[in-house]
Amino acid sequence: MVYQNLLIENRGPIQYIVINRESKLNALNKDTLFELHIALGDALHNNTVGGVIITGAGPKAFVAGADIAEFRSLNVNGARALAHENQRNIFNVIENFSKPVIAAINGFALGGGLELALACHIRVASDNAKMGLPEVTLGLIPGYGGTQRLPKLIGKGKAMEMILTAEMITAAEAYQLGLVNYVVSQDGLTAKAEEIMNKILKNAPLAVAGAITAINAANNDAHGFDTEIVEFAKCFSTADAKEGIAAFLAKRKATFTGK
Structure with a gap:
């Protein structure tokens, strides 16, 4: 356009x-x-x-x-x-x-x-x-x-x-x-x-997106804590979370792919 x-x-x-x-x-x-x-x-x-x-x-x-x-x-x-x-x-x-x-x-x-x-x-x-x-x-x-x-x-x-x-x-x-x-x-x-x-x-894109959703829920949703739990759990289905945890334990910098 x-x-x-x-x-x-x-x-x-x-x-x-x-x-x-x-x-x-x-x-x-x-x-x-x-x-x-x-x-x-x-x-x-x-x-x-x-x-x-x-x-x-x-x-x-x-x-x-x-x-x-x-x-x-x-x-x-x-x-x-x-x-x-x-x-x-x-x-x-x-x-x-x-x-x-x-x-x-x-x-x-x-x-x-x-x-x-x-x-x-x-x-x-x-x-x-x-x-x-x-x-x-x-x-x-x-x-x-x-x-x-x-x-x-x-x-x-x-x-x-x-x-x-x-x-x-x-x-x-x-x-x-x-x-x-x-x-x-x-x-x-x-x-x-x-x-x-x-x-x-520099951070994991899917985690950033989940954090935005959870933070907004604190203002807009009576069940903000529930939203946070859902978004937290969803992170564990991502390759970025596996990479971030592995990198931390190996004492190296994480390489995130947004997946």
């Missing part, structure tokens, strides 16, 4: 998905969301892709929100369909992606942009980043998981404050709250995201 709103770049096993609407501060219009859905599916099924880094084009914004102009014609049913479709096809897909997904937040991450980052497994921010969920200033609320994922990361009270006041926070504040894992210079953002990703990619 030829993308009009995304840039796709493969650097070894790492695939970059760049939201490429710099003149619009990378706002998520319907065409960009559709392309993102396709790109995620391609990355998931591409055996040469070990992990994904999502970022925005230019130095000003990761994603500055949804394209509000597209909201003008929505009614209740249209809004319900929009939120349901994009939650299912994009934000939930990212959260449950079996390969690691890192958000490299380069500037503003507002509204749907912050929700996109929240869906990723790990977040790294540049020191100029600002984050917030300003939907109530439009008479709306977050519709792509913001009310669900933000409290799980930073606690209910602070999430309430961010959402109800609609105020932005700095990268430093986001780090203190546990919203982002690291804050680095703009110039160092890509390198830090790749450093984390490369550490993950």
Whole structure:
């Protein structure tokens, strides 16, 4: 597929998905969301892709929100369909992606942009980043998981404050709250995201996928411990687990094949 709103770049096993609407501060219009859905599916099924880094084009914004102009014609049913479709096809897909997904937040991450980052497994921010969920200033609320994922990361009270006041926070504040894992210079953002990703990619891919499933179950499933047990047991059917155990006992480095 030829993308009009995304840039796709493969650097070894790492695939970059760049939201490429710099003149619009990378706002998520319907065409960009559709392309993102396709790109995620391609990355998931591409055996040469070990992990994904999502970022925005230019130095000003990761994603500055949804394209509000597209909201003008929505009614209740249209809004319900929009939120349901994009939650299912994009934000939930990212959260449950079996390969690691890192958000490299380069500037503003507002509204749907912050929700996109929240869906990723790990977040790294540049020191100029600002984050917030300003939907109530439009008479709306977050519709792509913001009310669900933000409290799980930073606690209910602070999430309430961010959402109800609609105020932005700095990268430093986001780090203190546990919203982002690291804050680095703009110039160092890509390198830090790749450093984390490369550490993950040294490990057994099927075990990484199982760990993602089990960790997500702690938030989304009343039977999280049961999910962990299932995923733990499944590892013992893999060649990677046999290799990892054998390598440990032989005091050598493991060679994982993803099988």
